[in-house]
Amino acid sequence: MLPVREINGTFSEGIEKIIGRCVADDPNRRYQNAGELLVELNNIHTLNRAYKIKKLKQRLLVVVIIIFMTGGAFAVNLGLEERSIEQQQAYRELIEQGVTYFNQKNLTQAQEVFNEALAYDHQGEVNEYLARIYIQKNENQKAIEFLNQKLATGQLQNTGAVLALLGTAYFNQAEYNRAIAYFESVVRESKKIGIRVESYVHAYRDLAVSYGRTGDFQKARKILEELSAVKGIDDHIIIYIKGEIELAGHNFESARAEFSQAHLANPQNIRYKISYAQLLGIINKQGLPNHEQVANYQKAIALLTGAHQIDRYNIQVLKSLGKISYDLGLLYETTSDARYQELFQRALTIFNKLVAMGLQSGDDFINIGILNDKLGKLQQADAAFRQALQISPDSSRANLTYGLFKLKQKEYDVAYRYLQKTVDLNQSATDVSVARAKINELREKGWVH
Numbered sequence: 404m405l406p407v408r409e410i411n412g413t414f415s416e417g418i419e420k421i422i423g424r425c426v427a428d429d430p431n432r433r434y435q436n437a438g439e440l441l442v443e444l445n446n447i448h449t450l451n452r453a454y455k456i457k458k459l460k461q462r463l464l465v466v467v468i469i470i471f472m473t474g475g476a477f478a479v480n481l482g483l484e485e486r487s488i489e490q491q492q493a494y495r496e497l498i499e500q501g502v503t504y505f506n507q508k509n510l511t512q513a514q515e516v517f518n519e520a521l522a523y524d525h526q527g528e529v530n531e532y533l534a535r536i537y538i539q540k541n542e543n544q545k546a547i548e549f550l551n552q553k554l555a556t557g558q559l560q561n562t563g564a565v566l567a568l569l570g571t572a573y574f575n576q577a578e579y580n581r582a583i584a585y586f587e588s589v590v591r592e593s594k595k596i597g598i599r600v601e602s603y604v605h606a607y608r609d610l611a612v613s614y615g616r617t618g619d620f621q622k623a624r625k626i627l628e629e630l631s632a633v634k635g636i637d638d639h640i641i642i643y644i645k646g647e648i649e650l651a652g653h654n655f656e657s658a659r660a661e662f663s664q665a666h667l668a669n670p671q672n673i674r675y676k677i678s679y680a681q682l683l684g685i686i687n688k689q690g691l692p693n694h695e696q697v698a699n700y701q702k703a704i705a706l707l708t709g710a711h712q713i714d715r716y717n718i719q720v721l722k723s724l725g726k727i728s729y730d731l732g733l734l735y736e737t738t739s740d741a742r743y744q745e746l747f748q749r750a751l752t753i754f755n756k757l758v759a760m761g762l763q764s765g766d767d768f769i770n771i772g773i774l775n776d777k778l779g780k781l782q783q784a785d786a787a788f789r790q791a792l793q794i795s796p797d798s799s800r801a802n803l804t805y806g807l808f809k810l811k812q813k814e815y816d817v818a819y820r821y822l823q824k825t826v827d828l829n830q831s832a833t834d835v836s837v838a839r840a841k842i843n844e845l846r847e848k849g850w851v852h
Contacts, residue, residue: 494523501532508716510536511761530559534568540762541718543572563589563598567606579613586610600633604640611644615651623648639668643675646682655686666706676710677723679703684727693738700731716760725753725770732777747777765795769804776808784808799830803838810841815850 497520504513514536520529530553537546550569553559570585589606592598600607607630614623627644630636646661662679669675680703687696707724714720732746751774757767772787788805795801806821818841825838845851 490523494520497523498528498532505532505536508539508714510539510716527559531564531568534565534572538568538572538575539718541575541722541764543575546572561588563592563603563606566592567603570606570609574609574613577616579616583610583613583617586613600630601635604630604636608640608644612647612651615648618651620648620652623651637669639665639672639675642668643672643678646678650678650682650685655682655689658682659686670709671713673710673713673717673720676706677719680706680723680727684730687730693734696734697731700727700734703727704731718757718760718762721753721757722767725750725757728753729770729774736777744778747774750774751778763794765791765798765801768794769801772808773804776811781812797828799825799828799834802828803834806838807841810845815845819845819851 497516501513501516501520504510504516514533517529517532517536530549534546534550537543537549547569550559550565550572554561554565559565566585566589570582570589573579573585574582586606586609589603590610593600593603607626611623611626611630614620614626623644627641627648630644631641642661643665646658646665649655649658649661659679659682662675662682666672666675666679683699683703683706687699691699704724704727707720707727710717710720711724728746728750732743732750735741735743735746751771754767754770754774757764758771768787768791772784772791775781775784775787785808788801788808791798791801792805802821803825806818806825809815809818809821812818822838822842822845825834826842829835842851
């Protein structure tokens with residue numbers, strides 16, 4: 404959108420800034436309620452550069468008069484006032500630059516710019532954007548700790564935007580009860596101060612989904628009814644929520660119909676593509692014939708490839724695409740279809756890309772190790788497994804997969820050590836069961852004592 408003052412030069416800087424904030428692409432940069440907007444309108448003159456210079460001159464005049472009348476030798480540092488205005492300008496430029504990088508999905512550069520902006524202002528919007536970056540990078544726990552620390556020190560307030568970020572971070576970690584607490588606060592506060600539902604529609608959406616995933620279908624449907632009654636809410640959002648509720652109730656075919664309809668209504672929506680693809684993966688675990696599983700996996704890969712074309716740096720898309728590619732590869736491997744190698748290589752490329760993007764996830768390195776092992780790249784597999792253990796030394800999955808890998812390499816003492824640690828960690832009943840079975844095998848065959 405063209406700057407307002409280019410369209411009508413009679414508008415002041417203050418009008419331009421207020422209109423720009425009203426129509427900002429990011430809802431969290433807009434006024435959060437009518438009260439905020441009213442305060443700005445009542446003080447619109449303070450947003451103009453001419454006003455700031457006038458106030459500076461007035462303060463300077465007062466100081467000069469005092470010096471003249473008292474004959475004192477005051478050290479008037481006019482540079483401090485000028486510097487203040489310059490710093491405000493530099494701060495705004497950094498914010499705008501950071502937002503541009505953020506919207507371009509250049510998260511590393513955006514994070515650097517926002518960290519630089521902290522030198523000018525430790526409050527509000529900078530911290531919110533840094534939290535969004537952590538969430539975009541799938542560093543949800545880091546986002547939670549960061550937001551809580553800023554709230555504790557008063558550098559952030561319990562606004563709807565901050566509560567929604569905390570809810571989203573917990574939602575992404577599948578901690579739905581905690582997500583519910585924050586999303587409920589967003590809904591409650593927005594109703595209390597009269598904010599339109601559309602402003603926090605994503606919080607309403609994820610609240611309904613969280614209710615469904617915790618089995619509270621009555622509350623999920625109540626939110627659904629509330630959204631359905633609001634004019635201006637896109638139909639595809641309602642359809643998508645219905646799909647999530649059906650999925651939570653294990654009504655897979657009904658969920659499939661809803662997700663398909665939501666995707667058709669808004670084919671550019673990445674979340675719909677991911678949810679639809681993941682559902683197809685779940686359906687494939689229900690004992691379908693191989694040819695139906697292949698068709699579902701191929702459909703899922705097509706959906707996720709489309710999502711990847713929309714956003715090449717979406718971490719959830721990449722992780723889902725890597726997993727589905729691996730699952731189809733396994734299916735091909737069991738049927739001696741040579742295409743399994745192509746699928747494993749594709750999955751490996753995807754997980755390596757995640758690492759190249761700066762993500763240091765133990766699970767990603769485990770996946771890289773498994774895929775390298777499948778492709779016969781044993782040195783690379785060993786290095787990846789070790790990296791996973793370095794990042795997450797007390798991960799049951801990391802210890803189990805490395806123990807099984809070393810068992811295949813006939814390094815029995817090393818295998819035993821990691822399998823026994825899996826048992827000692829006792830994080831997963833399935834992992835412990837597999838580890839104990841392999842330990843018993845090692846002992847029965849006399850490979851360890």
